[in-house]
Amino acid sequence: MNLHQFRFVQEAVRRNLNLTETAKALYTSQPGISKAILELEEELGVDIFVRHGKRLKRVTEPGLQVLKSVDLILREVANLKRIGEEYSKQDSGRLSIAATHTQARYVLPEPVAQLRKRFPKVQVSLHQGTPEQVAQMLMSDQADIGLATESLADYEELVTLPCYEWQHVIVMAADHPLARVDRPTLEQLAEEPLISYHPAFAGRKRVDQAFANRRLKPNIALEAIDSDVIKTYVRSGLGIGIIAEMAMKTDNNSDLVWKPAGHLFGSNTARVAFRRGAYLRSFVLTFAELLSDRLSRTLIERAMGSQGDHYEL
Incomplete structure (x- = not known):
């Protein structure tokens, strides 16, 4: 054989x-x-x-x-x-990252830039997909590290660690009546056409559950996987957007008004994942540390060596 x-x-x-x-x-x-x-x-x-x-x-x-x-x-x-490769080429190689669009667009640019400064010979390959696709890329060895909010913790083949917490925000035109309301309610939102993520992305299930718990039926006018697309349709007057906060916090030139919605939809946890049993090169561990100050090389190596221990923030 x-x-x-x-x-x-x-x-x-x-x-x-x-x-x-x-x-x-x-x-x-x-x-x-x-x-x-x-x-x-x-x-x-x-x-x-x-x-x-x-x-x-x-x-x-x-x-x-x-x-x-x-x-x-x-x-x-x-x-x-x-x-x-680790010992023959200490400072070079390829880092393959799998992430959802939101993570790739709003979270990864800074840590990728920092990694390239530390390891200029490392080539970065970025793959975008659904949370399930991110998990599959890790398990099939197409990616060294994955980042998503949903699904990653559901696979026994993966070691996952909480990376950071985030909440949704409500986005609207400056002249919209709810722009003058400090803390919009679910009842108020249920009366508006809403633009949000596809159910597989960015905590959308938590949004749907919040409405269901209050026995409200949201009027979803449009679903998308891209926060920038959602903001575009909010500008066109199609409705109010519900998106991840990092999509607005990094948008310094936005003409839209946004309000935190943690009081309505709770908080979400983005998780970083590795294939169980994989050997992680030094620059992979460094990149994970750059993603969040909650992640350390020691913690990751301990998690990779465990038999299914659960780690939380």
Whole structure:
């Protein structure tokens, strides 16, 4: 057995058992992948996949156990490569960050700039996606570190740590009647057309729950994943915006009025995440420390070495 066989099996599962897509992803041929998997099964003495003709239909029960070992082996191979890079190139390499749009747009610019000053030879690769996509990028080893508010803590394969707390704000045109109200109520907001995030992003579920708890039905005029888009539609007169506070705190030239909404929707916790068992290079740890003064190299290394301890602010 060899690493190529392990990678073929792992990628086949990632590609929903589609060997054509697996071959494209690994830049090889479909017959070659099929042959390598069959040879591995023969050597192991068990079927990893149930087949219908030449098509893979599902993973067998022993195949599930094989996959666990394959994932562990390939994870440690990746760690070996990182260790080699760490000690052969102490101050260079690639930092791959996965984050939602809000984090990428409003939170990451300053720590990324600081990291580049400390490690000018480190190339930064930024991937944006939904919280679920951020988690998947971490688990598939496409990213070294992930940052999001939702979902990350739901995966046992990830080690997550609270990074910082934030609240929503209400955004409106300066001439809107609620601009003169110090603490708008949920009842007042329920009477207005609202523009907010898609339910998968930036604490939107907490917003919906606040209305539901008061038995109010919000009038959602538009959903978006981008705070700047929401602000644009607020300016167009479509309604009142509900967005993350960092989208306004960094907007020094805004013509909009905004008011804290923590009293309505509570606070949210952005979390940083790493793949469990991953080897974290020095500049990855440094970048995590730059994200928040609540994160330290010691805390991260302790969390990575734990068996599921829960860390809170």
